[in-house]
Amino acid sequence: MSFFRFVPVFFLTIVSSALYAQPYGDSLSVKAEATVQVSPPSITIDWPADNDATNFTIYRKNKGTISWGSPLATLPSNATSYTDLTVSINTLYDYKIYMSSVATPVKYGYLSSGIEVIANSDRGIAIVVIEDSYIGNATFQLALDEFLNDLELDGWYPKPIYVSATDAVTSVKSSIVTTYNVDATRTKLLVLIGNVPVPYSGNLNPDGHPDHQGAWPTDTYYADMTGTWTDVSVNNIISGNAANHNIPGDGKFDQDLIPSDLELQVGRIDLSNMPAFSETEEELLLRYFYKTHLHKSGTVLIGEQALIDDNFGGFAEGFSQSGYNNFAALVGRNNTYLGDYFTNLSYTTSTTGTYLWSYGCGGGSYTSCGGIGNTTNFTSDSLSSVFTMLFGSYFGDWNYTNAFLLAPLAQGNTLTNCWAGRPNWYFNHMAMGENIGYSARLTQNNGSMYIASIYGGMSRMITINLMGDPSLRNTYLPSPDNLVITAGGNSNSLAWTASGSEIGYNVYRRYADSTNFLKLNSSLITATNFVDNNLPVAGVAYYYVKAVELKVTPSGSFENESLAAKDSALSTVDLVTIKNSEILLYPNPANATINFNVPLDLIGNSFQIFDTKGTLVLSGNLKTENMMIDVSAFAKGTYTLSFSKSGVAPISFVKQ
Numbered sequence: 001m002s003f004f005r006f007v008p009v010f011f012l013t014i015v016s017s018a019l020y021a022q023p024y025g026d027s028l029s030v031k032a033e034a035t036v037q038v039s040p041p042s043i044t045i046d047w048p049a050d051n052d053a054t055n056f057t058i059y060r061k062n063k064g065t066i067s068w069g070s071p072l073a074t075l076p077s078n079a080t081s082y083t084d085l086t087v088s089i090n091t092l093y094d095y096k097i098y099m100s101s102v103a104t105p106v107k108y109g110y111l112s113s114g115i116e117v118i119a120n121s122d123r124g125i126a127i128v129v130i131e132d133s134y135i136g137n138a139t140f141q142l143a144l145d146e147f148l149n150d151l152e153l154d155g156w157y158p159k160p161i162y163v164s165a166t167d168a169v170t171s172v173k174s175s176i177v178t179t180y181n182v183d184a185t186r187t188k189l190l191v192l193i194g195n196v197p198v199p200y201s202g203n204l205n206p207d208g209h210p211d212h213q214g215a216w217p218t219d220t221y222y223a224d225m226t227g228t229w230t231d232v233s234v235n236n237i238i239s240g241n242a243a244n245h246n247i248p249g250d251g252k253f254d255q256d257l258i259p260s261d262l263e264l265q266v267g268r269i270d271l272s273n274m275p276a277f278s279e280t281e282e283e284l285l286l287r288y289f290y291k292t293h294l295h296k297s298g299t300v301l302i303g304e305q306a307l308i309d310d311n312f313g314g315f316a317e318g319f320s321q322s323g324y325n326n327f328a329a330l331v332g333r334n335n336t337y338l339g340d341y342f343t344n345l346s347y348t349t350s351t352t353g354t355y356l357w358s359y360g361c362g363g364g365s366y367t368s369c370g371g372i373g374n375t376t377n378f379t380s381d382s383l384s385s386v387f388t389m390l391f392g393s394y395f396g397d398w399n400y401t402n403a404f405l406l407a408p409l410a411q412g413n414t415l416t417n418c419w420a421g422r423p424n425w426y427f428n429h430m431a432m433g434e435n436i437g438y439s440a441r442l443t444q445n446n447g448s449m450y451i452a453s454i455y456g457g458m459s460r461m462i463t464i465n466l467m468g469d470p471s472l473r474n475t476y477l478p479s480p481d482n483l484v485i486t487a488g489g490n491s492n493s494l495a496w497t498a499s500g501s502e503i504g505y506n507v508y509r510r511y512a513d514s515t516n517f518l519k520l521n522s523s524l525i526t527a528t529n530f531v532d533n534n535l536p537v538a539g540v541a542y543y544y545v546k547a548v549e550l551k552v553t554p555s556g557s558f559e560n561e562s563l564a565a566k567d568s569a570l571s572t573v574d575l576v577t578i579k580n581s582e583i584l585l586y587p588n589p590a591n592a593t594i595n596f597n598v599p600l601d602l603i604g605n606s607f608q609i610f611d612t613k614g615t616l617v618l619s620g621n622l623k624t625e626n627m628m629i630d631v632s633a634f635a636k637g638t639y640t641l642s643f644s645k646s647g648v649a650p651i652s653f654v655k656q
Contacts, residue, residue, distance in 0.1 A: 023313030025320025028454065030056075030097045030109025031328035033554040036116075041089050043113050043556065045097065046081040048333070052101040053077040060084065063092035063112065063429070066449070089115045092432060108451045111329050111555055112429040119433070119506060119548065119559035121155030122517040124188035126471065127179050127264070129172065129222075131194030131272075132162045133281075140282060143289040144193070150296050151471055153479070153544065153563040155508070156189060157515035165272075168251065169199040173222055180225055180263070186515055189437055189470060190223055190264040194285065195272035198399045201253035201462045203234040203246060206422050207364075207393045214244030215252040217399040218462040219266050220444055227260035229253040243399065257460045261445045265437025267470030271410050276367075276375050276402040284410045292415055292469055295386060296563055298476040300413060302386055303354040305335040307344050311362030311371030312391075312421075317454060319391050319421030323359030329428040330357055330474065332554040341372045345383040347412070354384035354413075356474065361421055364392025366400045367407075375407040383412035387436065387472075391421035396463055406467055416468030423452035423459060430474045431555035437470025476562055477502060480528070480545050483565040492569045494543055495529040499562065502547035506561060507532075512540040512568075513591040524548060524559075535571045539587030540595060542568045585641065589654040592632045596641065596651075598622055606644040612637060631655055 032047045045058070056075040059068040073082055087093065097109040128148060134140035148158045159179055163172050180187045199222065200215035214236050221229055234254045237245040246252045271277075271284035279287070294300045306327035310320040327336040341360040343349050362370035369392040388408055395404040396419035408414040416436055418425055426446070427439040444464045446452060452459040478499040486493040494507065504524035508517040509532060520532060535541065544564035551560035570586070585596040602622050609618040609629075617634065622643075631639075634655045642650035 023310045023320060024316055024318035025308075025310055025313065026324050027104060028107050028318035029321050029324035029328075030099050030107050031324055031333050032095070032097050032109035032111045033328055033332060034095075034111055034113040034556055036113065036556045038089060038115060040085070041087050041115055042083055042085050043087050043093065043115065044081055044083040045095055045111060045113075047097060047109060049078070049080050050099060050101070050107075052104055054100045054102060056082075057098040057100075058082050059096040059098070061094050063094055068096055068449070087115065090118050091115075092117055105454045109325060109328075110426060110428050110450060112432045112434075113556040114432055115557060116550065117432060117556070117558035119546075119561050120519050121506075121546070121561055122508070122519065123155040123435075124157070124186045125183060125515050126151050126156040126158045126189035126191060127176055127187060128158050128160045128191045128193065129176065129196050130160055130162050131165050131196050133165065133194060135162065137282070140286065143286050146293055147289050150293055150563060153566060154296065154471060154473075155517050155544075156471060157186075157517075163196060165195040165197065167197050169197045169221065170251075172197055176222055177225060183515065184225070184263075187263075188265060190266040191469060191471070192219060192222070192266065192268040192270065195270060195281075196268070199253065200243070200246065201229065202256040203236050203254070204256045204461070204463070206458070206461060206463050207396060209393060211238070211240040212244065212394060212397065214239040215246035216244065216397050216463050217465070219268055219465050220258050220262060220462050221253065223262040223264040223266035223441070223444075224258060224260060225263040227258065229255055229259065241397070241400075244397070255462060258444060258462055262441055265435070265441045265470045267416070267437055267440065267466040267468050269409070269469060270467075271406065273401050273403070274375075274406065274410055276407075277379050277410050279410075288409060288415075291413060292472070295413070295415060295472070296476050298478040298562060302356050302384060302413065304331045304356050304475070305337065305353065306331045306357035307341065307355050307359070307385070308336065308338050309341040309358075309360040309372060310338070311360075317421075319361050320359055322389055322391075322420035322425045326425070326427045327357055327359075329431045329555045330553070342377055342381060342383070345385050345412075347382050347384060350384070356386050358385035358388045359390075359420070360388070361391035364395050364404065366394045366397065367402045367404050369395065369404060375402040375404050378407040378411050381411065383408065383414055386413050386415050387427075388414055388417050389420035389425065390417060391419055395419070398465065398467065409468055415472055416466060418466050419463065423461065423464065424450070426450050428555065431553045433473060433551070433558045433560060435470065436466065436468075436472050440464075440466040440470060475551070475560060477547055477549050477560065479562045480505065480547050480565045483543070483545055483567045485543060485567045485569040487569040487571065490533075490535060490571075492532045492535065492541065492543070492571060493529070494532070494545065494567075496545050496565055498528060499547050502549055502562070504548050505530075506546045506548055506559075508544040508546070508564070510542045510544070511537070511587060512542065512595065513587055513593055517544065537587055538571055540568055541571050542566060583641075583643075583648070583651050585651050585653055589656045590631055591656050592630065593628050594631055594641075594653055595626065595628045597626055600625065602643065602645055602648065608642050608644075610640045610642065611635075612639075
């Protein structure tokens with residue numbers, strides 16, 4: 001039996017918002033905001049008055065903890081605010097506001113808040129899976145390199161993997177798991193680019209249509225490092241779409257629900273099957289890369305406001321809660337507007353400016369949403385909304401020609417989309433600087449921490465997927481300019497120029513063989529220079545200088561960082577232990593690579609690397625003065641680097 005076989009269908013009833021005073025999505029939401037104070041530290045949460053309330057219960061937990069614990073306070077029915085005086089500066093908190101009511105179901109509001117939360121953007125490793133059609137395409141590679149570089153400049157360490165569109169999903173998963181296991185603790189992000197094979201799983205129809213029951217596409221399979229996915233029990237071919245058919249042994253999995261908490265934040269950038277657009281897949285991907293870079297570099301200024309177009313307002317389930325609740329925290333209640341999706345978001349027809357966020361829902365098909373539009377509308381317009389959510393029948397099944405869920409990514413400023421309504425999605429942490437992949441993973445792993453639906457039973461569905469780059473944050477600011485590093489042996493001096501109205505800077509250092517970005521300053525740097533006097537080892541050190549603003553949102557305040565200005569320097573501290581009269585080798589010990597510098601008269605000669613048993617493990621030719629060798633596959637131990645030219649002494653190094 002389908003997990004959601006008896007949910008009412010959407011397409012039978014599309015209710016005009018003119019027929020009722022308040023959409024259910026609005027009436028079921030406690031639209032909470034917060035203001036913060038530094039001295040004495042306090043966070044004041046407020047929400048609109050509600051005549052239906054009997055009382056309010058306030059809960060708080062530290063970000064990342066798994067239980068709300070005991071209530072902070074219970075407030076009377078006429079309460080519209082609560083001030084928390086038991087808070088500290090530079091701590092992130094999650095709040096839940098639970099409203100008991102007379103006539104309607106209980107209502108919830110959620111908020112992430114903090115006071116001047118300090119940035120530390122050592123974000124972790126990002127696995128980037130790229131479909132291999134464009135290998136050797138110089139134009140595509142240039143755009144991909146910029147995308148990967150922007151990940152690094154935002155504090156992610158990217159590890160690319162190439163796969164074929166014809167690979168089995170189990171093969172793709174194996175490559176992801178292998179890369180993940182190299183450093184499971186630090187690997188946190190998964191980006192799928194291009195026509196990466198699409199996993200299918202389940203025997204469900206969360207849009208309620210009997211002819212749509214079966215396996216649905218799910219990238220949650222790729223993000224789950226420990227769960228068990230089987231292909232032995234589901235036997236269903238009733239769907240009108242053959243892609244939903246699921247029989248034992250067909251490569252589609254049985255699970256309706258994500259079998260274990262996802263380890264990775266996953267998002268898909270796939271525009272491979274969109275013939276409605278005049279551009280080729282390559283051109284659509286290049287456009288996506290370009291607008292992603294513009295957003296991350298703080299180049300495009302978008303109004304911090306949100307739009308809701310609710311064509312299901314009469315449904316008691318209140319699908320647009322995902323809009324009302326999130327937008328209060330992200331841009332504020334007074335900056336959230338009701339209107340027509342294409343009219344208000346369009347650069348051509350809007351009279352209300354640009355929008356950072358949007359939500360739309362209505363009866364749907366694979367390529368349309370009632371009251372919103374269809375895929376063809378996206379081909380002929382350009383919309384300002386950077387982040388959007390859409391909900392309706394069928395198009396949550398997104399691996400389809402001209403898929404409506406993917407269409408927004410192919411135009412305008414839109415960078416992400418998701419099927420939000422069954423269940424509710426939670427983006428409130430983005431108001432305090434988190435990336436959207438964090439929100440996606442929180443929603444996917446949600447059990448009972450956040451209300452998934454007033455009807456229950458919709459948590460952890462395999463149909464919860466993010467379209468777009470999961471590393472994206474709400475807002476960025478321009479990077480510093482003209483970073484110059486002066487190497488001084490045991491110290492490196494950095495200088496740069498300001499980019500705009502930033503209040504200061506953070507400086508990070510990463511060594512060439514490391515994935516860690518170490519923050520070097522304990523307090524914000526207000527000058528445009530910095531000296532690194534604490535070089536621990538020799539080797540190539542990369543430096544990242546980020547502009548910082550104190551961002552105040554309807555949720556709290558935090559240090560919002562730009563992408564980094566980046567440069568590198570060779571630190572020569574302690575090099576006496578790793579050089580001979582002619583050769584300089586670093587780092588030593590090494591993890592992933594060794595670098596060695598040779599004089600000009602050695603170029604053209606050969607080199608050899610031997611282990612302690614005298615076995616030759618690698619050889620090659622010296623092509624430049626600065627050589628870099630991948631030693632990541634070497635076993636731990638001591639190795640000797642020797643040269644074919646007579647009279648040049650060998651040099652030893654340690655592989656960690």
